[in-house]
Amino acid sequence: xxxxxxxxxxxxxxxxxxxxxxxxxxxxxxxxxxxxxGGLPAPELFPAEEIGAACEQAIIESxxxxxxxxxxxxHGPLRELIAGWMADLGLRASAGQVMITSGSxxxxxxxxxxxxxxxxxxxxxxxxxxxxxQAWQPYRPQLLPLPMDEDGLDVSALAELLETGARPRFLxxxxxxxxxxxxxxxxxxxxxxxxxxxxxxxxIIEDDPYGELVYEGERATPLAAIDCELHGELxxxxxxxxxxxxxTPGLRVGWLVAPPALIDKLGQVKQGxxxxxxxxxxxxxxxxxxxxxxARHVPVLREAYGRRRDAMLAALExxxxxxxxxxxPAGGMxxxxxxxxxxxxxxxxxxxxxxxxxxxxxxxxxxxxDVTNTLRLNFSYSSPELIAAGVARLAEVARAYTPGGLTQL
Amino acid sequence: xxxxxxxxxxxxxxxxxxxxxxxxxxxxxxxxxxxxxGGLPAPELFPAEEIGAACEQAIIESxxxxxxxxxxxxHGPLRELIAGWMADLGLRASAGQVMITSGSxxxxxxxxxxxxxxxxxxxxxxxxxxxxxQAWQPYRPQLLPLPMDEDGLDVSALAELLETGARPRFLxxxxxxxxxxxxxxxxxxxxxxxxxxxxxxxxIIEDDPYGELVYEGERATPLAAIDCELHGELxxxxxxxxxxxxxTPGLRVGWLVAPPALIDKLGQVKQGxxxxxxxxxxxxxxxxxxxxxxARHVPVLREAYGRRRDAMLAALExxxxxxxxxxxPAGGMxxxxxxxxxxxxxxxxxxxxxxxxxxxxxxxxxxxxDVTNTLRLNFSYSSPELIAAGVARLAEVARAYTPGGLTQL
Numbered sequence: 176x177x178x179x180x181x182x183x184x185x186x187x188x189x190x191x192x193x194x195x196x197x198x199x200x201x202x203x204x205x206x207x208x209x210x211x212x213g214g215l216p217a218p219e220l221f222p223a224e225e226i227g228a229a230c231e232q233a234i235i236e237s238x239x240x241x242x243x244x245x246x247x248x249x250h251g252p253l254r255e256l257i258a259g260w261m262a263d264l265g266l267r268a269s270a271g272q273v274m275i276t277s278g279s280x281x282x283x284x285x286x287x288x289x290x291x292x293x294x295x296x297x298x299x300x301x302x303x304x305x306x307x308x309q310a311w312q313p314y315r316p317q318l319l320p321l322p323m324d325e326d327g328l329d330v331s332a333l334a335e336l337l338e339t340g341a342r343p344r345f346l347x348x349x350x351x352x353x354x355x356x357x358x359x360x361x362x363x364x365x366x367x368x369x370x371x372x373x374x375x376x377x378x379i380i381e382d383d384p385y386g387e388l389v390y391e392g393e394r395a396t397p398l399a400a401i402d403c404e405l406h407g408e409l410x411x412x413x414x415x416x417x418x419x420x421x422x423t424p425g426l427r428v429g430w431l432v433a434p435p436a437l438i439d440k441l442g443q444v445k446q447g448x449x450x451x452x453x454x455x456x457x458x459x460x461x462x463x464x465x466x467x468x469x470a471r472h473v474p475v476l477r478e479a480y481g482r483r484r485d486a487m488l489a490a491l492e493x494x495x496x497x498x499x500x501x502x503x504p505a506g507g508m509x510x511x512x513x514x515x516x517x518x519x520x521x522x523x524x525x526x527x528x529x530x531x532x533x534x535x536x537x538x539x540x541x542x543x544x545d546v547t548n549t550l551r552l553n554f555s556y557s558s559p560e561l562i563a564a565g566v567a568r569l570a571e572v573a574r575a576y577t578p579g580g581l582t583q584l
Numbered sequence: 585x586x587x588x589x590x591x592x593x594x595x596x597x598x599x600x601x602x603x604x605x606x607x608x609x610x611x612x613x614x615x616x617x618x619x620x621x622g623g624l625p626a627p628e629l630f631p632a633e634e635i636g637a638a639c640e641q642a643i644i645e646s647x648x649x650x651x652x653x654x655x656x657x658x659h660g661p662l663r664e665l666i667a668g669w670m671a672d673l674g675l676r677a678s679a680g681q682v683m684i685t686s687g688s689x690x691x692x693x694x695x696x697x698x699x700x701x702x703x704x705x706x707x708x709x710x711x712x713x714x715x716x717x718q719a720w721q722p723y724r725p726q727l728l729p730l731p732m733d734e735d736g737l738d739v740s741a742l743a744e745l746l747e748t749g750a751r752p753r754f755l756x757x758x759x760x761x762x763x764x765x766x767x768x769x770x771x772x773x774x775x776x777x778x779x780x781x782x783x784x785x786x787x788i789i790e791d792d793p794y795g796e797l798v799y800e801g802e803r804a805t806p807l808a809a810i811d812c813e814l815h816g817e818l819x820x821x822x823x824x825x826x827x828x829x830x831x832t833p834g835l836r837v838g839w840l841v842a843p844p845a846l847i848d849k850l851g852q853v854k855q856g857x858x859x860x861x862x863x864x865x866x867x868x869x870x871x872x873x874x875x876x877x878x879a880r881h882v883p884v885l886r887e888a889y890g891r892r893r894d895a896m897l898a899a900l901e902x903x904x905x906x907x908x909x910x911x912x913p914a915g916g917m918x919x920x921x922x923x924x925x926x927x928x929x930x931x932x933x934x935x936x937x938x939x940x941x942x943x944x945x946x947x948x949x950x951x952x953x954d955v956t957n958t959l960r961l962n963f964s965y966s967s968p969e970l971i972a973a974g975v976a977r978l979a980e981v982a983r984a985y986t987p988g989g990l991t992q993l
Binding site: 177178179180181183184185186187188191192213214215216218221223224226227230231234235238239241242243244245277278280281284288289290291292295306309310312313314344376378410411419423424425426427434436437440443444446447448449450451452453454455456 | 719858
């Protein structure tokens with residue numbers, strides 16, 4: 176009389192599996208663990224008092240907007256504020272082109288639902304953000320992985336792919352301080368990419384949650400802004416970002432900016448997903464930003480995370496055995512280690528966890544799942560002292576590592 | 585060089601269209617309009633101060649849980665609290681079977697993604713909740729509409745359907761004070777339905793956002809509780825509910841309770857959608873409920889909404905022309921009008937709006953879109969005085985109405 180639920184799962188959902196991120200986030204809660212695994216901002220830097228005050232103010236100032244059902248596209252004043260901020264980056268779009276999403280993750284799901292038919296080709300960086308791969312799994316795209324180097328996506332490889340007649344539904348790119356590698360798409364490549372996309376009418380989904388977290392040099396110009404500059408308006412790029420890394424993830428408030436022709440359809444998609452993003456969180460984010468919180472808080476994050484990045488780079492330099500290489504990100508939250516050929520990061524993780532240090536093996540970030548000797552380290556979550564201690568533990572594990580061996584430390 | 589976005593929309597999303605609810609909610613903002621259209625709770629009854637205090641307390645008491653990324657399944661203490669509350673209703677399930685969702689709407693999308701393959705049969709009440717139809721449109725089910733009467737779903741019609749060998753993926757039922765009709769599934773039918781579902785291994789999705797809003801008689805026993813009673817555990821029912829109608833919709837916090845075998849897969853689905861529901865909103869809902877807010881506030885809603893329902897029934901009785909019939913809900917937020925045969929509610933709406941009163945024509949609530957002479961009235965949003973005035977306007981429009989005619993008032 177019981178139901179066999181397993182045989183009733185829809186085909187798209189069957190292909191989903193528990194993600195490495197999800198399982199590994201569970202590791203971060205053990206008290207003695209130094210975790211470089213999660214993509215977590217530093218909780219001690221949250222502007223908690225200001226967010227609390229903004230919530231209170233939201234309920235006093237606009238109880239109807241903060242507590243009632245709201246428009247699917249988002250809280251009007253917040254959309255206006257974001258449109259103004261985007262314009263400062265060169266991304267000229269009306270408030271009507273801005274939609275509030277329940278974090279950037281929801282925007283990824285919306286893009287999947289809107290643009291991916293089963294079997295449709297989708298071009299992605301390799302490696303790329305695991306959460307995007309996971310969001311799109313149920314829509315069953317055919318992923319076309321593109322190589323990257325220290326200047327980001329290899330645009331000439333994309334050009335070659337397009338020359339062969341491939342017609343991806345879109346290209347997905349994390350343009351600055353990419354998750355997982357920390358690498359940023361170089362300025363010259365950005366322009367070449369937008370020109371290429373325009374030539375081939377290739378939509379670009381630009382995911383930019385880390386762009387403001389700059390520790391060296393200038394904030395990069397979004398692809399979406401270059402599109403506006405080259406074509407007088409936003410035509411080829413859907414731009415995604417979020418308050419999760421700049422204020423707090425707990426609000427679940429992100430946004431997208433899209434060409435006008437897409438907005439209605441995106442609204443229909445979002446309405447089916449959750450009617451709208453939490454009203455109170457939206458009004459609170461608006462009030463906090465209106466009162467200048469971002470302008471005050473982003474420099475604090477840049478300073479603190481910059482020191483954490485430096486601590487991680489210094490510790491790696493001081494302790495890692497020869498043959499281990501890593502990226503040197505100018506911002507963001509992650510760096511990327513490449514282990515010697517033949518090493519297995521998942522195997523290394525088992526030993527690292529026994530020594531109370533955690534990271535994410537790189538394999539699940541590759542669309543083809545075909546690379547086993549890379550790993551992602553997060554440097555935003557832990558203090559410089561913990562970073563030094565954790566990298567030392569990791570280096571010890573790496574020095575004792577023999578691929579396939581049963582080395583005990 | 586521009587992209588033709590229209591030709592790039594995935595097949596599932598192509599079938600979506602702007603919903604009547606969405607377009608009509610826009611009408612409710614005109615100041616002179618008396619709107620019975622939206623499914624909105626009364627904003628003047630929101631426990632605004634308590635929610636504000638709960639947010640503040642959440643940030644002081646548990647800043648990490650309230651502001652950081654959280655578990656996909658939801659805030660642990662809130663899941664525990666809901667499991668306890670559900671047990672009081674006879675729905676015995678562990679906290680591990682409770683998942684927090686971004687409103688009930690997200691739970692509907694999750695169910696669609698999890699259980700609907702293109703072309704798969706899905707049994708629904710006719711009429712049924714428009715938001716469910718809209719959430720499932722992209723998954724392209726074959727809807728099997730089932731008749732209802734004043735005792736809710738016609739369970740014998742479902743039995744006949746199942747006897748013919750039909751194997752719906754699930755039955756969707758809004759068990760109490762249904763949206764849109766206000767009708768409640770009668771106790772004897774509830775038991776018969778759960779027995780029938782068990783016999784045919786038919787999953788039931790029970791949507792119960794209004795069950796606590798009782799103005800006459802007792803709170804109905806959820807189908808999920810009957811399943812637990814008959815089978816010793818939750819086996820055939822996934823139960824959905826939300827704080828949107830009991831506290832405030834602006835938090836976007838709902839929940840589902842599912843058989844253990846479904847929880848992992850639902851977690852994977854939800855992770856792809858938005859990682860997790862807003863942490864701050866979850867912790868605030870938890871603290872508010874822990875401090876007894878629901879127990880204090882639900883009686884306030886019952887009292888106030890009960891008076892609004894009475895006001896609407898009295899005004900309909902006093903003013904409506906002969907031949908117009910309506911349901912007499914014992915709770916919830918809606919009642920359902922049936923106009924004389926041959927009348928067109930959409931046509932009537934055009935005239936009603938000219939007279940500053942709005943409602944939702946019934947047609948879009950029917951899976952087959954084949955009934956044009958019904959309409960939904962909401963009675964929770966407007967004061968008894970506005971309800972009396974609005975119904976009088978509507979009756980005036982109805983008295984002057986001639987189907988297809990160009991009657992001017």
